[in-house]
Amino acid sequence: MNQNKSGPGTSLVGWNIKSWLSASVNTLDDADLELVYCGSDVPSSQCLSLVKESIPAWQSRAVNFDEGDFFVLSGQQKPVVIMRAKSPTEAQKRDAGLLAPSAYGQARDLVGRAVSEVRKFKSQKVNLRFESCQDREILGALVGLELAAYSYKQSVAAQPAPFPALGLSVKAELKDEAQAIAMGTNIARHLVNSPPNLLYPQSFANAVVELFANVPGLSIDVWDEARLQKENMGLILGVGGGSENRPCMVHLRYRPEGKSEAPLALVGKGITFDCGGLDIKDPAGMRLMKKDMGGAAAAVGTLYWMTQSQFARPLDVYIPLAENAISGKSYRPGDILRAKNGMTVEIHNTDAEGRLVLADAMAVAGSQSGSDKPAAIMVVATLTGAIKIGLGSDVAGFFSTDEALGQVISKRSQEWGDLMWRMPLFDGYRSRLDTNVADINHCATGSYGGAITAALFLTEFAKGYPFSHMDIYAWTDGERGALREAGGSGQAVQCLAGVLQSFGL
Structure with missing residues (x-):
């Protein structure tokens, strides 16, 4: 949310609307948790090499991106979460691929899951690093951060827990767009809650x-x-x-x-x-x-x-x-009501x-x-x-x-x-929907369709x-x-x- 221009208000039904992304800074040198997202252009066999120097040798055996997409590792100095989306399976490609996971959606959900690890480790300073990612993947990942940070009880608490410091280096326009779509989604969530x-x-x-x-x-x-x-x-x-x-x-x-x-x-x-x-x-x-x-x-x-x-x-x-x-x-x-357009509607x-x-x-x-x-x-x-x-x-x-x-x-x-x-x-x-007493019945008889x-x-x-x-x-x-x-x-x-x-x- 751009607080430097006239725009939407910053409160909604007890929630003082706050964005985690808006408080992000460049990469933190002293982060206590590292999140690494590998883009789809990075071969799965090379993902581990991106963090190999940060983890004990035995941890390497726990990572197999042919079998999983999300790994929490004990680093030499701090925990490391490494993620890479899987390629769609043949089953997911059915129905012309219209229900297949997208690069944006996978990045959103994987990085959103990583926020749970941020909470588990009680991290105070977190870095999110992108390796060879397309803009759609980065956008999805940033949206995932913001969505996962929202909690209804925390949002309306008198003193909500502060977000940890967030370090990331991305294009400003991607961060702004992610903030807009994620906060719009969170506003819808908050209203429903x-x-x-x-x-x-x-x-x-x-x-x-x-x-x-x-x-x-x-x-x-x-x-x-x-x-x-x-x-x-x-x-x-x-x-x-x-x-x-x-x-x-x-x-x-x-x-x-x-x-x-x-x-x-x-x-x-x-x-x-x-x-x-x-x-x-x-x-x-x-x-x-x-x-x-x-x-x-x-x-x-x-x-x-x-x-x-x-x-x-x-x-x-x-x-x-x-x-x-x-x-x-x-x-x-059995009531008959008249709509704005003049139609009469029988209530079923x-x-x-x-x-x-x-x-x-x-x-x-x-x-x-x-x-x-x-x-x-x-x-x-x-x-x-x-x-x-x-x-x-x-x-x-x-x-x-x-x-x-x-x-x-x-x-x-x-x-x-x-x-x-x-x-x-x-x-x-x-x-x-036909009826003998009005222009239309608003609810069909029968239980199907x-x-x-x-x-x-x-x-x-x-x-x-x-x-x-x-x-x-x-x-x-x-x-x-x-x-x-x-x-x-x-x-x-x-x-x-x-x-x-x-x-x-």
Whole structure:
């Protein structure tokens, strides 16, 4: 984060945002731990020679880069961690290689793992050295450092533990870019980790306003309940009607100086807590529902990356915020609600609330005209459990009505190690949304194909625009790669960064 220019704020829901990379210095002569990353251009047989003089001879026998990619060695004077990514296996090359580990992703996750060794050794001064690395590997490694340094409990503690001194010698532009993408991802993680008694619609809106208050070219408009009523946004009003925490929507309009392209519209689902409404969830299903605003968190993190990186383009971010709760004012199965675009929607299941708030926000995005008319509408949301059943928690699903946009998402998700798999918008299931009493039923009958029918519902509100929808999990259930604790994962931020950079090329 560049603290020398006007830009995003430095606090967020109890976190005094700090970057480890921003405090790094040139290589430290008196470091007590050495991290060495060998690039893919270094033959595995030569990696050990890079640290051979620093370790006892017997340690050499413990290192075999044909079998492993991460080794912790007892050095002559200090521990040494040496890393080199493996080449993709034949199994990983399946499916056109779209789920194969990338150079960026492997470096990110290996160096992120190394941060655990920093903590184990209680290091005070750490060097990170790169040997014959490509820029993508260095970028990934630096992102991994920053991601692994984040801890929710530490971030909100009254006196968080200081980071050890970090020594590295890399190009300034690589460090700046890594800092922007990593901190954007960590912001998304922090929002998801924040408890729902602290992060509810209005406090989420306030946090976003505070975070982006001083960004040149960025305007922020918060639509309160009265504005939602004036704009005839009956879907978000219906979902949020049962909670004491009233619904709202945040619109962030980013128009960087000197950029004249048509804006992209990014819509993030912001259900700050989801009990399921009158179709109440069971306790196990409800326990993690503070993460049901993971799409909104990803949208905020992506905008943060853009405002801090050297890349910029016009962007509109729409964040519909509501809490799906139970009271005498809750919406019911069988209700008919009217959307912003005039469509009538029959409610089938109150636990399928996310697509409703997204639809109203998408209608707002699609109603823009002139220079504000979007080039595409992109949605990111923790929308269905069905996608996790099909793809697991590490691979998100996505849908697209536009072939060029779909291909960009597939390629960039692999390159950025933020995996997405394209799912079919099978029109044969569209009839499941038919109803005799309204224009559309928001939730299909039957238990199969739920992620597809949810996406088909959303496409009704993006007609006339290239459209994509990322159905994400936004959570990691344990340590995974550079994510060194269970909690918010920041899923989709890195992929979206790649997609936005590539759009229209």
